[in-house]
Amino acid sequence: xxxxxxxxxxxxxxxxxxxxxxxxxxxxxxxxxxxxxxxxxxxxxxxxxxxxxxxxxxxxxxxxxxxxxxxxxxxxxxxxxxxxxxxxxxxxxxxxxxxxxxxxxxxxxxxxxxxxxxxxxxxxxxxxxxxxxxxxxxxxxxxxxxxxxxxxxxxxxxxxxxxxxxxxxxxxxxxx
Numbered sequence: 001x002x003x004x005x006x007x008x009x010x011x012x013x014x015x016x017x018x019x020x021x022x023x024x025x026x027x028x029x030x031x032x033x034x035x036x037x038x039x040x041x042x043x044x045x046x047x048x049x050x051x052x053x054x055x056x057x058x059x060x061x062x063x064x065x066x067x068x069x070x071x072x073x074x075x076x077x078x079x080x081x082x083x084x085x086x087x088x089x090x091x092x093x094x095x096x097x098x099x100x101x102x103x104x105x106x107x108x109x110x111x112x113x114x115x116x117x118x119x120x121x122x123x124x125x126x127x128x129x130x131x132x133x134x135x136x137x138x139x140x141x142x143x144x145x146x147x148x149x150x151x152x153x154x155x156x157x158x159x160x161x162x163x164x165x166x167x168x169x170x171x172x173x174x175x176x
Contacts, residue, residue, distance in 0.1 A: 002132075002133065003016075003133055003134045005096075005129060005132075005134075007091065007094045007099055009134060010094075010099035010101070010127045010134045011089050011091075011099070011101065013039065013127065013133070013134035013135075014086070014089070014099075014101060014103055014125055014127060014134075014136075015086040015089075015103070015172065016039070017035055017038070017039035017136055018084060018086050018103055018105055018123060018125075019084055019085060019086055020035075020082070020083065020084040021081065021082075021083050021084075022060075022061075022064065022076075022081060022082040022083070023076055023080065023081040023082075024075040024076045024077065024078060024080070025075060027057070027061050028057040028058075028060040028061045028064070028082075029054050029057040029058060029061060031057070032053050032054070032056075032057040033050065033053065033054065033057075036049065036050065036053055039135060039136050040135060040136050041128055041130055041135040041136060041137040041138070041139075041140075042130060042131075042135070043137075043139075044136070044137060044138045044139075060082075064076060064080070064082060064109075064111070067111035067112075067115075068080045068111050068112065069112075079110065079112075079113060080110055080111055080112065081108075081109075081110050082107070082108070082109045082110075083107070083108045084105050084106075084107050084121075085105065085106050085108070085174075086103050086104070086105050086172055087104055087105065087106050087158070087159060087171065087172050088103070088104035088159060088164065088169035088170060088171050088172055089101050089102065089103050089104065089169065089170055089172065090102040090104075090154055090167070090168045090169050090170065091170075092124075092144055092147055092148060093144070093147055096129070097128060097129040098126065098127065098128050098129070098137075098140050098143075099126075099127045099134075099140075100124070100125070100126050100127075100140065100141075100143065100144035100147060100148075101124075101125055101127075101144075102122055102123070102124055102125075102153075102154055102169075103122065103123045103125060104120060104121075104122055104154070104156060104169055105120065105121045105122075105123065106118060106119075106120055106158070107119050107120070107121055120156035120157065120158070121156065122153050122154060122156050124141065124144050124145060124148060124153075125140075125141055125144065126138075126139070126140025126141035126142070126143055126144040127140060128140050154167035154168060154169060155167040159171040
């Protein structure tokens with residue numbers, strides 16, 4: 001993908017790997033396989049993983065179709081979507097070839113013109129530099145879990161909320 005060999009490059013890769021857009025013509029299966037094939041550390045790939053990922057993603061697609069009132073396999077109606085947008089990050093540790101961080105994501109699911117749900121999620125990630133790019137790494141994530149086991153998860157709140165700054169988040173600025 002060509003992310004710079006810097007902490008900022010690692011944050012940009014983590015954002016790309018955690019940004020999802022499911023809508024008409026773009027399924028959860030498509031998105032999850034794109035992420036798996038593009039951003040996972042090569043040593044963490046297992047032969048049975050793609051099939052498991054597809055099975056779990058199909059369940060999400062089935063739920064989305066049911067909520068939108070269409071049959072599985074049909075295109076979602078215009079305006080129906082699920083989006084994960086990274087809105088903040090918090091660096092836990094960093095070195096030349098490894099970065100551990102929290103990502104704060106806003107998940108928006110719109111199943112009809114009148115029904116939209118929004119929530120926040122936090123993800124603790126470990127990234128390693130491999131073959132000229134940043135990759136998500138299970139070993140680095142386990143190390144990040146060890147580094148943070150005595151801490152509580154940062155508050156999952158929107159930028160602008162006083163708890164956002166208190167939790168140590170850095171806001172992601174995007175063009176509109």
